[in-house]
Amino acid sequence: MNVDVNVIEMIRELSDAPGASGFEDAVVAVAREYARPIGEMEEDFLRNLYIRRKENRGGRPVVMIDAHSDEVGLIIHSIKPNGTLRFLQLGSWNKASLPGTKVLVRNALGEYVPGIIAAKPVHFMSAAEKANPGQDIDSLVIDIGAVSAQDAVENFHIRMGEPVVPDTKFHYDEAHDLMFGKGFDCRVGCAAALEALRRLEGRELPCDVVCVLSTQEEMGPRNSKVTVHRVKPDIAIVMEGCPADDTFTEPYAIQTALKKGPMFRHIDVSSLCAPRYQRWALDLAAKKGIPVQESVRAGGGNNAASIQTALTGAPSIVCGIPVRYCHTPNCISSYFDFEAAVQMVIALLENITPDMIATL
């Protein structure tokens, strides 16, 4: 695997940055550094970041590349008398993955305080609890080590409404080409979009391109309802870090495996990707020899839903980099899939012409 250490570093910084839905500031700050050579940047109050290629010249179709900068997180609900913290979800977690997780809780000073999602020690469990240790998420608490509510407020500066993210650090295992970290949904998608545009710097393309790192996607595809008004796309590519199914699905039904290339999704709960555009993209991948996968999903959703049906409608496809254990504190992805996604974005942008759009 030919790995660019600078790109690994970008993925590391994007993955490690705390960015629970609605609190994406640190992720946007990292993205801005890497996007600087690409072109002009603009931000709205929702922290949606718009990156316009400096080679754009107007008067021709606009391709929107969307990738969401947020990750599933938690938000502080209240402080219990014993100093532990109740929370709600920002987005949808696999609840079974939460107990025992190390987390970082933002405090009133803007610092991230370490804590643990409390798991009851086996010593105190009844026989019934041992047999079925699953807890309702409402009964879980975060323990930062405070001894009382007063201690949590006065000495840890904890307050209601602050975000929480997993305390998971990115690691790249070069020997096996495996990336470990948090928030790969959709930080690997953000990184692939930025890397594709960096490689295209100075190159003439048949269309104008605006990349949007959109916020709060995990709360439902809501902020792309705003971004489309600023971009007014004619066509869109939605980047994702999408759930891999290859560790728990019968072989015949595996649709998103690690190290088989990015996944292009025909349908999910939120949208049906433009069928003729989807078929054109799959044919283009075959022609270019870029490995890709296809999926038909009974669950999930993404920003294609709102981009496709906003304004006068922009045909959209979803290019998802496989992520094992999405929406848990620890994800696995491969650079192989990341690289194939970058190559696909470049191939798409080189071939989306006004004539091609007219055939959709």
Ligand SMILES: [Zn+2]
């Ligand atoms: Zn996502």
